[in-house]
Structures are given as C-alpha cells and as structure tokens.
Amino acid sequence: METNDKNEQQNPNLPPTEKSAEDVLNEIEKESAENVTSEESISINEPAHEEHSEGLLGKIGLGKKDKHHKKELQELKEKVADLNDKNLRLLAEFDNFRKRNAKERLELLKSAGQDVLQTILPTFDDFERALQLMEKATDVVAVRDGVALIYNKLKSTLESRGLKQFDSVGEIFDAEKHEAITEVPAASEDMKGKVVAEIEKGYMLNDKIIRYAKVVVGK
The missing domain is CATH 1.20.5 (Single alpha-helices involved in coiled-coils or other helix-helix interfaces)
Structure with a gap:
C-alpha cells in the first residue's frame, strides 16, 4: 500500500484508484444531509412567502x-x-x-274700493244735479222729496254691497255694538241700562261691526 501511495504522489498523471465502499457511503450521507438542509430552508421560508403573498393580495383588495x-x-x-x-x-x-x-x-x-265707488258715482251725480236745482227751487217740499230719493238710492246701493244699519234705541247697552257717549237719568225703570238716544247710527258690513253706534244710556 505504501508503495502504491508513493507511486500516485510521484506520478499525478496516473488514473486514481477506485473509491472504497466507506468513502461512497460517506458521500451519500453528505448529499442526504445537504438535501435535508435545503428542504428545511425552503420550508422555513414558506411562511414568509405566504405572508408576502397575502400582503400583496391585501393591497390589491384595498386598492379595489x-x-x-x-x-x-x-x-x-x-x-x-x-x-x-x-x-x-x-x-x-x-x-x-x-x-x-x-x-x-x-x-x-x-x-x-273701485267697484263700490263705481256704484256710488250715479248717486253722486244725482246730488250734483239736486244742488243745481236747489239754487233756483222755491218749493221746499219738492227739494226735500228729491233729497230723500237720493238718500234712499244711496242706501240701497250700499246695502247691496253688504252694508247694514242697525238700530240701538231701546236696546240693552252692549259694549260689542255701542259706544256710550254719556249717561242720563232713565225716564222709566225699564229703561235703566238701555240706550235712550242715538247720536250716530252703527253699521255692519256682512255681519261685522264696522262702526259702533254712539249712544246715550239711561241710568
């Protein structure tokens, strides 16, 4: 053996001798160990790859x-x-x-008030004509009758528009309708607290008081 080793060292161009069985087994074990280490390395890195993949997918989802x-x-x-x-x-x-x-x-x-005024204008014309006639008239009765006609015409015109005059004399004083100007001693017991005289008549428009009657009340 020593002679052969020496020959190999002295002549490197000679072909190497065949490997022993022990050397072959050692090489197989070494390769197996390297494969195991490589597989472990891959398995260790798999979670990191999975996390990275999940992160990418998450970013894609967030983007959407x-x-x-x-x-x-x-x-x-x-x-x-x-x-x-x-x-x-x-x-x-x-x-x-x-x-x-x-x-x-x-x-x-x-x-x-345009419509109402238009209905009153004819009566106003009558008053103007009456005034002209009064300057020359000598019959007082005729003048009085003419004025009465004009008054009634005006009254009818206003009543057609909802205006209504109400009487107060003999009625119990009502603050909702009457305005007491003064009080005087009543002529009889039954006239106490009642209207004994009327200074100005009261008027209603469509059942609404638009002017209180100014009255004198008995006491």
Missing part, C-alpha cells in the same frame, strides 16, 4: 375598495351638487312668487 369608495364619494358629491342647484331654483321661484304676490296684494288694496 379605495376605487369603489372614490366612485361612491364622487356620486354623492354629484347628488349634493344637484340638490343644491334644485334648492337654489326653488328659493328663487319662491322669492319671485312672494314678490309677485305682494305686488298683487298692493294692487288689490289700491283698487279694493
């Missing part, structure tokens, strides 16, 4: 959610803008309606 939320936010902004526009239009329309209504009411107030 962000896009969805941005879309919803944009839709909400558009709806809010549309509602604001509608509200502004409604406010403008209401303002125009309010101004138009105020103008119509003002015009109505200005012309409220």
Whole structure:
C-alpha cells in the first residue's frame, strides 16, 4: 500500500484508484444531509412567502375598495351638487312668487274700493244735479222729496254691497255694538241700562261691526 501511495504522489498523471465502499457511503450521507438542509430552508421560508403573498393580495383588495369608495364619494358629491342647484331654483321661484304676490296684494288694496265707488258715482251725480236745482227751487217740499230719493238710492246701493244699519234705541247697552257717549237719568225703570238716544247710527258690513253706534244710556 505504501508503495502504491508513493507511486500516485510521484506520478499525478496516473488514473486514481477506485473509491472504497466507506468513502461512497460517506458521500451519500453528505448529499442526504445537504438535501435535508435545503428542504428545511425552503420550508422555513414558506411562511414568509405566504405572508408576502397575502400582503400583496391585501393591497390589491384595498386598492379595489379605495376605487369603489372614490366612485361612491364622487356620486354623492354629484347628488349634493344637484340638490343644491334644485334648492337654489326653488328659493328663487319662491322669492319671485312672494314678490309677485305682494305686488298683487298692493294692487288689490289700491283698487279694493273701485267697484263700490263705481256704484256710488250715479248717486253722486244725482246730488250734483239736486244742488243745481236747489239754487233756483222755491218749493221746499219738492227739494226735500228729491233729497230723500237720493238718500234712499244711496242706501240701497250700499246695502247691496253688504252694508247694514242697525238700530240701538231701546236696546240693552252692549259694549260689542255701542259706544256710550254719556249717561242720563232713565225716564222709566225699564229703561235703566238701555240706550235712550242715538247720536250716530252703527253699521255692519256682512255681519261685522264696522262702526259702533254712539249712544246715550239711561241710568
């Protein structure tokens, strides 16, 4: 053996001798150990790979959610803008309606008595003609009758418009209808607290008091 080893060392160009069985077994064990180490390394790194993959998937999912939320936010902004526009239009329309209504009411107030005045004008013309006749008239009775006709005509015209005169003499004093000017001793016991005289007549328009009767009350 020593001779062979020496020959190998002295002549490196010679082919190597065959490996022993022990050497072969050692090499197999070494390769097996290396394979096991490689597999363990791979298995150790698998969780890290899984976490990395999950992280990427999570980011992709978050990206999709962000896009969805941005879309919803944009839709909400558009709806809010549309509602604001509608509200502004409604406010403008209401303002125009309010101004138009105020103008119509003002015009109505200005012309409220126009119809009534138009019905009174003929009576007013009668008064003018009566005054002209009075300057030359000598018959007092005829003048009085003419004035009475004009008075009744005016009264009928006003009554046709809802005006009504109410009597107060002999009625129990009512603060809702009467305005007491003064009190005088009653002529009889049953006239105490009642209207004994009327200074100005009271008037109602469609059952509403528009002028209290000025009266004298017995006490």
